[in-house]
Amino acid sequence: MEPRKRIKRAIEWSLKFRVDASVNRARAGHLDLPHGGVSSPVYMPVGTKASIKGITYNEMKEMGCEILLSNTYHLGNFPGTEVLDHFDGLHSFEGWSGNILTDSGGFQMVSLLKLANITEAGVEFQSPVDGSMMLLTPEESIRIQNSIGGDIMMALDDVVNPMSTPERLEEACHRTNRWIDRCIEGHNPIKPQNLFGIVQGGLDLRLRDISLAGLIPKDLPGYAIGGLCGGEKKDDFWKIVAHCTDKLPWDKPRYVMGVGYPVDLVVCACLGADMFDCVFPTRTARFGQVFTTKGFLKLRREEMKNDLTPIEPGCQCSTCRKYSKSFLCEAFHKEEATCYLLSVHNIYFLLNLMRRLRQSIVTNTLDAFVKDFMVNWFGGLENVPKWVFDAMKEAKISLE
Template sequence: MEPRKRAKLAIKWPLKFTIEGRYHRARASTITLPHGEVQTPVYMPVGTKGAIKGVTFQQMRELGCQILLGNTYHLGNYPGTEVLDNFSGLHNFEGWDRNILTDSGGFQMVSLLKLAQITEEGVEFESPTDGSRMLLTPEESMRIQNSIGADIMMALDDVTNPLSTKERLEEACHRTTRWIDRCILAHNPSKPQNLFGIVQGGLDASLRDISLEGLISKNLPGYAIGGLAGGEAKEDFWKIVAHCTNKLPWEKPRYLMGVGYPIDLLVCSCLGVDMFDCVFATRTARFGQVFTKKGFLRLRPEEMKSDLSPLDESCNCPTCIKYTKSFLSSLLHKEQTACHLLSIHNIYFLFTLMREIREAILSGELEEYARNFVLEWFNGVENVPNWVKEALAEASITLN
């Protein structure tokens, strides 16, 4: 083996993972990263361009946020690596001294940009500004993520829809493993940053196994489950999550990408996932939809004119303490304040959910907690979908 490659394999990743409690497959842990501790299971809000839409950094801090997500593609475009390098990274640039995780940038290109094409070299796409052909390689993704200085960087993967053909899924899965070597080689190890690999393989368990084996052999500090939440059936979704958490190393963090519905967070935490991210909480808030213990609630200005109750009776967030449905719905689609107050509620709701799951794991009461949450969310056991029952049963949790 060439010396450079050997040196890279000995990278000391700046991550400590301590499991503090478990309930069958579920774990409660602390991930110690360069910018502090993260208690898991954790929901990570998505700040596409570095900041969360409608919520200030001070408020994120007060809500107890320990880690934020940033998008490499957007940050690489603006402010760009030159500015980020001048500030020694995104933390200094935006004044956020807690942890940051960045995606590889690949997903944005495939999902947002027309005519993205994936070759062995990288993801080729049409520049949204001038229409020229651009190429995101594993090396370029690492260069941008090193400039951002995220505490956790994601390796560039060959993103594909879980409903693609087996041939395409197989190609994506092998290519993702080949690209991880290029990511490790391109990483500047003088930067105190971690690199997570992304397990691919669609809905095919045997392809997932190939991907798992290839990535685990790289001895990375953590692993993500990618390629889900792409419109697949829930029965397929939870089985692949369970399959992956079953085979991923117990002593390393597992991150399920792009999943953020409250019920999915609960079920997948029970199945042994530690980290989640999703834009849904803040995006749906902007359209006037909030989470409550009894399920989704859509604000309807006409119907709620004289409704003086809070969004959720059991919620202690800054929005629910002060404001009524009547007031909040009157601002909807008229004032930025509505988006701000509803986003705070939704983020607080997910943070509280994750904290309660964690406490239930630590106190040995996860089964009771999960049962109560599910029965209230679906309003009775007769309304609980089969996939939820089956997935929870796999995690040794019954609803009766």
């Protein structure tokens, strides 16, 4: 094939990122995006109308949410790009005035669809509508994300479980680096959107370095660390995050994908990560599980029928301000839809956890904040796992 002759001007990305304060590797940052500012570290709830089930955008705003994640795969099916183009994007279609980050659609396909196969061309999959074989290429992923009009778009990567064979991990790492050029090429800069690249390489530091070396020269407005949360050991998890944040540019936001467990958020933020997303807070709410500063709480009807205190005393979420544990247990067992009240608390918990952590960076009290959080969560310093101590040592944060 003839090399492309077309010379494209370097794209001017609109995202502006600054670090307001830092404690060792941890940063209190600020992202200036087309739909307003975002203070980081930040947890981004997954929030297309179909997935936040019962929580309104007004409630999201009231909770202080500045950026939501939307699934490209779902939006490409419904409402589809024609409708999105007609409405000039998802913001006006759904009436959300804050920022939106869209995923590439690739992860959803590989995890949701049985018949997904990755080739150099893209992700092949069987249409859930009519069963025909379809292909999501890097160009097509960006075309759909252009129609959605999110403030941050994610590059299509070769999604691979970190437990895959070394050959498969090597292939995925190189292919993701090849696909980033096709994503940039496929971007139509009609709206002020921003493209993040994704660092791959599984648990292999050499592959992570190859991925980093391929991506950083692209001078993208931000970078994500992908390929984690596939059941790897916590020791491997934090070391990969630390390795990548150490090499990624200081003046760009870093997003650890698929992380939503409170302890992991705190650890990653201390290691220099800025953005997180996960469906875990809403998924675990469906099983009657809620986050508290003292760890997980399972709402049990028998134990809590006379408990008139909220899930977390002092929590400012709308659930804790209105309802007792006793009420929530009764409601939860009678009407499954009330699990949205628990989702509200869990999402607020993570939003607020990141706000408080940010504040402790600004006031240079991060050590005390992290120690307090870990001691409460694990029920004493002696119960904090070794991997947390090791990660905090790397982050130069003392828990003693």
